[in-house]
Amino acid sequence: MANSPTGDSVIGRVVRLLNAFDRQQPSMTLSGLAHRAALPLTTAHRLVEELVKYGLIERDPDGQLRVGLRLWELAARGSRALTLREIALPYMEDVQxxxxxxxxxAILDHGSVLYLERLSAPDSALENALDAGHIAQRAPVHSTSSGLVLLAYSPSALQEEVLAGPLEKVTGETITDPQVIRRHLAEIRQRGYAAIPGIAVKEWTGIAVPVFGAGNNIAAVLNATVPRGETNVPFTLPALLTAAHGISRALGADSGPARPRRR
Known part of the structure; x- marks a missing residue:
């Protein structure tokens, strides 16, 4: 039931409070949280006290607020994302x-790419440069190789919904022309992978392949990130396809990911 000037329900306001925390701002004061959640301070205070009581928000000794471990515990109990991550992790380690x-x-969730796991590469030239693809981070679906693979194997109705926009420019090379994106989606379905440089971060290229689940529906995408100019698809692709095939089989797919066609 709504009981606020904006018409938000109590749950809606709680979601706004929790959604205010991110990687750049993992903790903040009560006033800062109220500001980021666009809620009156009195409303934020009342809701935060309840959330602290049940461990969904924690208060540091210095008064800073952060998401509580209790929230992670509840989410992990029945999360399909956690199950997928646990299945995929050994195969990802093989790729790395x-x-x-x-x-x-990553998976497609509510029209955006949601990253479930990322394995770092300390010996990579991108170790200190890459600030994308973190666990629980989101990205516009049209702005990454991973997102385009997910979109390519999604139902056409969802594709058209995404392509109807708005399609924001993440870098100067992010593709925002729906017709160009459609051509890329067709090529991805034909080749079985995407490797488009500079569309998410101009310095790197994501090489992405699909992971399928029961009914051979798209379930996730596996991606390796390489410095732009050092992209070696023939070297990287076999490891990705082998891993994606194994994950797909474990998820109950009838067959593994589409293999790239020889030209």
Whole structure:
């Protein structure tokens, strides 16, 4: 039931409070939290006290607020994302051991890319440069190779919904023309992978392949990130496809990811 000037329900306001925390701002004061959540200070105070009581928000000794471990505990109990991550992790480790690149696992959620896991590569040239693809981070679906793979194997209705926009420019090379994106989606379905440089971060290229689940529906995407100019698809792709095939099989797919067609 709504009981606020904005018409938000209590749950809606709680979600706004929790959504105010992110990687750049993992903790903040009560006033800062109220400001980021666009809630009156008195409303934020009342809700935060309840959330602290049940461990969904924690208060540091210095008064800073952060998301509580209780929230993680509740989410982890029945999360399909956690199950997918646990299945995929050994295969991701194989990819990283083979190609020595950042390796990520992501899904399509509410029209955006949501990263479930990222394995770092300390010996990579991107170690100090890459600030994307973190666990629980989101990205516009059209702005990454991972997102375009997820979109390519999604139902056409969802594709059209995404392409209807707005499509923001993340870098100067992010593709925002729906017709150009459609061509890329067709090529991805034909080749079985995407490797488009500079669309998310101009200095790197994501090489992404699909992971399928039951009914051979798209379940996730596996990606290796390489410095732009050092992209070696023939070297990186076999490890990604082998891992994606193994994850797909473990998820109950009838067959592994689409293999790239020889030209």
């Amino acid at each position: 051991a083979a190609v020595h690149r950042y390796t990520t696992l």
